[in-house]
Amino acid sequence: MRTVRSKGQIRLPRKVFLPNLPLSGGCQCGAVRYQLNAAPLILYFCHCTECQKQSSSAFGQSMRVSAKDLTVSGELRAFSRPGASGNDLICEFCSACGARLFHRRTSYTDALNIKAGTLDNTKWFKPAGHIWTKSKQGWFEIPPDDLSYEGQPETYGPLMERWQQMLGRQA
Ligand SMILES: [Zn+2]
Numbered sequence: 001m002r003t004v005r006s007k008g009q010i011r012l013p014r015k016v017f018l019p020n021l022p023l024s025g026g027c028q029c030g031a032v033r034y035q036l037n038a039a040p041l042i043l044y045f046c047h048c049t050e051c052q053k054q055s056s057s058a059f060g061q062s063m064r065v066s067a068k069d070l071t072v073s074g075e076l077r078a079f080s081r082p083g084a085s086g087n088d089l090i091c092e093f094c095s096a097c098g099a100r101l102f103h104r105r106t107s108y109t110d111a112l113n114i115k116a117g118t119l120d121n122t123k124w125f126k127p128a129g130h131i132w133t134k135s136k137q138g139w140f141e142i143p144p145d146d147l148s149y150e151g152q153p154e155t156y157g158p159l160m161e162r163w164q165q166m167l168g169r170q171a
């Protein structure tokens with residue numbers, strides 16, 4: 001399923017300039033607020049139909065973080081749905097305004113995804129790659145050097161590695 005577009009050619013990934021930590025964010029009404037106290041593990045965009053429906057947009061912006069690096073205040077509610085991997089996905093949202101904030105796996109509690117459009121500052125975003133591109137909207141062109149997967153990646157390793165390079169953490 002994996003399709004990497006740069007055909008054997010090694011190109012330096014784009015740089016991403018992480019703002020000063022902590023990163024802050026919250027729901028649309030302000031009742032739920034969060035702080036991220038360390039760099040995210042990945043930022044990627046998901047073009048699956050679930051993310052399109054949930055976000056009412058062309059794609060979801062997923063920021064994977066370590067659970068220990070995130071502090072949250074305010075009241076969340078949750079519902080769960082079966083994820084593509086077969087494990088349930090717990091989807092958390094503000095109990096007052098309903099804005100979607102976090103996705104967690106029942107099978108894995110060390111990390112979770114922030115729905116990254118809820119960060120206060122999103123101007124610095126550049127994704128490490130794109131997943132579920134087979135359901136992307138027709139007008140959206142994947143940048144030619146971006147990592148791209150037609151469906152669910154078998155592993156997020158290459159996306160994580162590229163993200164670290166974009167942050168300037170590896171040669
Ligand atoms: Zn709210």
Ligand SMILES: [Zn+2]
Pocket residue numbers: 046047048049050051052060132
């Ligand atoms: Zn998705």
